[in-house]
Amino acid sequence: MSMEDRQKTFENKFAHDEAMLFKVEARTCKLFGLWVAEQIGLDDETAKSYAGEVVAANLEEVGYNDVIRKVRPDIDAKGLDLSDHLLNTKLDEYEAIAKEQLMSEVS
Secondary structure: OOHHHHHHHHHHHHHHHHHHHHHHHHHHHHHHHHHHHHHOOOOHHHHHHHHHHHHHHOOOOOOOHHHHHHHHHHHHHOOOOOOHHHHHHHHHHHHHHHHHHHHHHHO
């Protein structure tokens, strides 16, 4: 295998890995957004739209802090006692689920 072939293979793998990471984060935010929507009492149709807003909020910065900033006012407005620690735990849970779902879709 030539150096050019090796470089192209590496670049393709990098691009694939980055695309998968993006998909995992998007799926994580969608699942999390649907969970928050349920907690704040949104109906199914509104919950889907809300989850889309949560996914879009994740594009602001690296990590999920932007997602928590998006949902925090909605949670507080409903008077729910959901700590940032709980929200981060839920994000971790949904990230694991998102990875499993995406890996099963690729297989």
